[in-house]
Amino acid sequence: MELTRRGLVVGATVVMVSAVAITGASIHLKGQAFFQDSPKELVDEVWQIIDRNYVDATFNQVDWQAIRSEYLGRPYNSKEDAYKAVREMLEKLNDPYTRFMDPREFQNMQIDTQGELTGVGLQLAQDEETKKLIVISPIEETPAFRAGILAKDFIVKIDGTSTEGMDVNQAVNLIRGQAGTDVTLTILRGKQQLDFRLTRVRIEIHPVRHSLRKTPTGDIGYIRLNQFSSNAPKEMRDAIQDLEKQNVTGYVLDLRSNPGGLLNGSIDIARMWLQDGTIVSTVNRRGEMDRQSANKRALTDKPLVVLVDGGSASASEILSGALQDNKRAVLIGTKTFGKGLVQSVRGLGDGSGLAVTIAKYLTPSGRDINKHGIDPDVVLELSEEQKLVLRKDITKIGSPEDAQYAKAVEVLKQEIAAKGGNRAETAVPAKTTKPTKTPAKAK
Template structure:
C-alpha cells in the first residue's frame, strides 16, 4: 500500500507546484493490484481509475457510468506514458472537479519541494474560477517576483507569454509559467476592467513559514505573527514564535492569515492546538457519510486574546484554522470573506514519478458550517481596494498603521485586552 497525504488547499502554485494540505495516511487500492516498479501505460491508467473508484468523494462520479469509463480507456492501446497521461487527464476531467487532477512527474517533484518549503518560479498560487474556469490568482507569495511586481489576489491571468489561457487547465498554466530561476515570463492580467502586463523574472523563493514581532499599543505590548503557508515546518516555527512572544510578556496576539492559501492539514491541526485546549477543530465527511472529527491535542501555549486577519486569499487550511478559532469563540476575525474551499484532497503516488490528486472528503467547521464556495465572513469586515493592496505591498506597509485591516485588528485586540484586564480586577 503506497502512502498519500491529505490536503486542503487551492489548486496549483505557479512557483512550480501543487499546494497541499494534509496528514500522512493511505488510500485504498484494489486488492488485486500488484503495483510494478514501473507500471506500463495501460496499468497506469487502470491504477488511476481504481484510486478514484474507491476514494473519490462523489460516488456518482459526476453522474458518469464509471465502469464504462474504465472499459473505454482500457480498451485503447498506449505506446507511451505520454499517451497514458493524456488519457488520464481526459478521464479525470469527466469528474468536473477543479481540485482533482493528474500530476506529471516534474510537477510532483516540485510538489514535494513545496511541502518542504523550497520553491522556484514567480510565486503565484492559482485556481480555476468555479464558474468561468478562468486561471485566477488566489494569492502571491510574499516577497516573490509576482508579489513585488504588484500582482494581487483575484487577478485573472488571460495570457502567458502572449498565449491565451482560455481553455487552459491549471497544470498547463503552471507548465507555461514555471521555469529556471533567472528566466523571464510575461503575464497578461485582467483586473476588473483593466488589462495589465507583467514581465517577471523567475527566482528561487524562500518560504519562511512564520515571522513575528512585538508592538507597543495603548493596551500594552502585543505580538504579531505572520503565517504565509502551512508547510511541514510551520508548526515548529509557530511554536517558537508563541513561546518567544510569551517570554517577552505580550498581552495579546494578531495572527495574519491573509493570502495564506493553505498547506498541510496536519500542520493546521497542530497549530490550532497551540491556541486552544480541548476544543473541536474540524470534521471530515467522506462519500460514505463517515464523519471523522479532529480536536485539539494537549494544552494550548497561550490563552491570551487573539485576533486573526483573513482575506479572499485565505483558503483551505487557513479556513480550517480560522473557522475553528471563530466557532470556539477563541478569536475575532478581521478582514474580508475567505476563499471558500471546504474540500479535502489526497495525493496518491502512481509508481512512475507521477501522482493523482483527488477530492476525498468535505470538511465542516466545529459549528457544522459548510464553507465551500461560501467562505468565512469575519466578525469585522474591512475591505481594501486593489490600489490600496498594491500600495501597501509596494511601500512595504503591510501590517503597519497604514494597513486598514491591521489597524482594525490592533484596535479590536486592544478592546479584548482591556476587557480581560477589567474582568481580572
C-alpha cells in the same frame, strides 16, 4: 482514521508557480501494483483509486463504470498515451482539484514543500465555475507581489499564449523556468487586461514571522503565517513561545493571502490556540470520516484577533473557522476564499502522482464553507490605494499604516479590557465580544 497520517491536503489545488503545488508535502507514497511496461495498468490504477475514494458516490453524475470500459478498451503504445488518457478521464469528473501529475509535476510538488522554490511567486488554482486560471495570492517579497498581481486576478495569457482550456499543471510548466529568465503574464482584472513582465527568481519561504509591538494597551504579539507548509507548526510554536516569554497581553494573527497547505498543519496550529473544542470534521461519501479536536495543550489563552481576506484559503479557513466557532478569536477583514475540500495525494508506480478529492471539511459548528468562505466578525476592506501602499512597501503590512491591522489592535484592546488583562490559571477559550460590523468599503 487519523487524517494527520494520510498525507492529506486541503485547498484549491493551489499551485506555486515555481514548483507545482499546494498545499503540502505530507505525501503518502504507496507501493502500487504497477507494471511499468504496461501503460494500461496506470490507467486502471487511477480508475481504481477514484472508484474507491472519490468524495461523490455518483462521481458527479458520471457513469464511472462506463468510463472504465471506454478507457481500458483503448490501445496504449506509451506512457504519454496513458497520461493523456488519464487526464481525459479525470476531466469527466468536472473537478479541477482531482488531477494527475506526471513524474516531473509530482516531483515539483514535493520540492515545493521544502521551503525553497524557483519562480515568480504566484499561487494558482482553476476556478471551479469558469475554469479560468485564478490567482489565489502572490507570495510576499516575490516578483509577482512587487509587480502588483492580486488575489482573484485571472491569468488569460502566458507569453502571449491563451490559457483557455489550460489546466493548472500546463500553466505552471509554461510559467516556470530558470532563475533570471522572464515570463509575461496577461491578467484579467474586472474588464481590464494588464500585462506583467516578471523575472523568475529563487525564493526561500519561511512561513512564520513574528514581532513584539508596543501599543498604549501594552505589548502585543504580531504573528504572520504565510502558508501551512511542513515547517509551519514548528515555526508557529517557536513564535508563540518567544512572545509568551516577553509577556505580551494579546495577539494579532495575520492569515491574509495565506492559500492554505497541509491539513495536519492547520490542526496542529489550532491546538496551540485552543484548549478545548472541535477543530474540524471531514465528511466523505459515507458520512463523517473524522473529527479533530483540541488536546488541552494550548500554548496561550490570551486574547486573539485574526486577520483574513479573499486570499485566505483552505487550511487558513480551517484555522480561522475553528477559532471563530469556538469563540476563541475575533476575525477581521473580508470574506475568505471559500475552499472546503480535502485531497489525498499519492504516488503511482512510475513516479507520477494523483490528487483525489476525497472529502469536504466542516467547521466546528457544521458550516460547509466551500464556495462561500468565512465571513469575518468585523468587515473591513482595504481600498485599492491602501493595497497599493502595502504592496509597494511590505514593511507597512502589520503596521499602523495598515488599516486592517490598526483595526485589529483596536479590537484587541477591547478584548484585553473585557478579560481584565489577567491570564487565567488554566487556559480556556477567550470570551469574544463582537464589535459592531463595519460596512465593507469598495473603491
